[in-house]
Amino acid sequence: MTGSKELKDGSSENAPLVFIGGGNMAAALITGCVAKRFVEKDRVVISVRTEKSAEKWRQKGYVNVFTNTLEMLEKYPTAIYIICVKPQIFNEVVSSWPVNSRPKFIVSVMAGVPLPTLSAKLPFVSGNTTIIRMMPSVASSIGAAATTMCYEKNDKIENQDTYIKYAREFAECIGTVEIIPERCFNPAMAIGASSPAWTFMYIESLADGAVAQGLGRAEAKRIAAQAVLGAAQMLLNSESGFDIEKQHFGWLKDQVCSPGGTTIEGVRALEKHGFRSAVIEAVSAASKKADDMAKTAK
Numbered sequence: 001m002t003g004s005k006e007l008k009d010g011s012s013e014n015a016p017l018v019f020i021g022g023g024n025m026a027a028a029l030i031t032g033c034v035a036k037r038f039v040e041k042d043r044v045v046i047s048v049r050t051e052k053s054a055e056k057w058r059q060k061g062y063v064n065v066f067t068n069t070l071e072m073l074e075k076y077p078t079a080i081y082i083i084c085v086k087p088q089i090f091n092e093v094v095s096s097w098p099v100n101s102r103p104k105f106i107v108s109v110m111a112g113v114p115l116p117t118l119s120a121k122l123p124f125v126s127g128n129t130t131i132i133r134m135m136p137s138v139a140s141s142i143g144a145a146a147t148t149m150c151y152e153k154n155d156k157i158e159n160q161d162t163y164i165k166y167a168r169e170f171a172e173c174i175g176t177v178e179i180i181p182e183r184c185f186n187p188a189m190a191i192g193a194s195s196p197a198w199t200f201m202y203i204e205s206l207a208d209g210a211v212a213q214g215l216g217r218a219e220a221k222r223i224a225a226q227a228v229l230g231a232a233q234m235l236l237n238s239e240s241g242f243d244i245e246k247q248h249f250g251w252l253k254d255q256v257c258s259p260g261g262t263t264i265e266g267v268r269a270l271e272k273h274g275f276r277s278a279v280i281e282a283v284s285a286a287s288k289k290a291d292d293m294a295k296t297a298k
């Protein structure tokens with residue numbers, strides 16, 4: 001990406017990107033898309049709750065920072081709105097939205113707030129508003145997120161294809177993107193957005209294991225992180241001889257396990273301690289939590 005991306009929909013040329021919420025997820029998104037020059041800093045607008053957070057953003061060179069969401073939304077009546085607050089704060093955001101507002105394009109990254117709830121709760125949303133649910137991850141900051149996206153296609157919405165294309169380009173600038181049906185959104189969130197936390201835990205555990213055996217902490221951390229990166233790259237890069245569309249992951253695992261060797265002993269230990277089951281349960285627990293949140297968000 002060489003230049004700042006413009007959204008030309010006839011009504012808003014070069015529309016600003018307005019982030020409602022400026023915490024961890026917004027920081028990863030903004031860092032990632034500014035680094036790729038998808039948007040310039042002066043076209044980013046952010047609202048946060050506290051002056052302390054606002055000051056942090058200003059120190060990073062962002063000038064359009066607000067601690068009053070209503071004031072921000074009144075100042076930017078035509079924009080691309082990205083809702084980045086916690087789901088529990090969504091009702092507060094709804095009540096901060098000017099009643100006469102008629103937004104055309106809203107992106108929500110909130111876990112556990114489905115599209116029908118978004119449309120129902122944002123009372124000003126008309127039949128002419130495109131709402132997109134996007135689930136990126138903290139890896140957006142380095143352009144390495146595995147983002148998922150869903151939306152309801154409506155041919156009656158003016159310029160909807162333009163908005164969808166823009167959202168897709170936004171997601172591509174922070175990593176990869178999969179468009180999925182909303183019914184699969186929560187399990188996809190678990191493996192795309194929550195799993196970085198579990199992977200950090202896994203890498204930390206690898207390092208701990210080696211430190212327990214006497215390896216220095218710094219070396220252990222670097223070796224563990226690189227080993228996980230290399231393994232993931234082998235799955236995604238067909239030059240490894242692996243075809244992710246056709247082959248089972250076990251094919252690569254088996255290449256590492258020399259008969260009578262060291263690795264298969266580790267496989268045995270992992271199986272004994274319920275490794276796969278623990279991971280499957282983690283995905284299920286995160287997904288179920290999002291299902292429960294969706295019920296209370298109604």
Ligand SMILES: NC(=O)C1=CN([C@@H]2O[C@H](COP(=O)(O)OP(=O)(O)OC[C@H]3O[C@@H](n4cnc5c(N)ncnc54)[C@H](OP(=O)(O)O)[C@@H]3O)[C@@H](O)[C@H]2O)C=CC1
Nearest residue numbers: 021022023024025047048049050053084085086087110111
């Ligand atoms: N963290 C992650 O890896 C991911 C998070 N998400 C989603 O992103 C959303 C945000 O999560 P995360 O960034 O982790 O949370 P944080 O707690 O880090 O950030 C929340 C932000 O919202 C701000 N805020 C609170 N109330 C308001 C308000 N009324 N108006 C405007 N801003 C407000 C806070 O301001 P202040 O800083 O002043 O308190 C803070 O900047 C969640 O819905 C989550 O589901 C999605 C994918 C991954």
Ligand SMILES: O=C(O)[C@@H]1CCC=N1
Nearest residue numbers: 110111189193194195
């Ligand atoms: O923990 C959460 O709820 C958010 C959504 C996915 C990742 N973090």
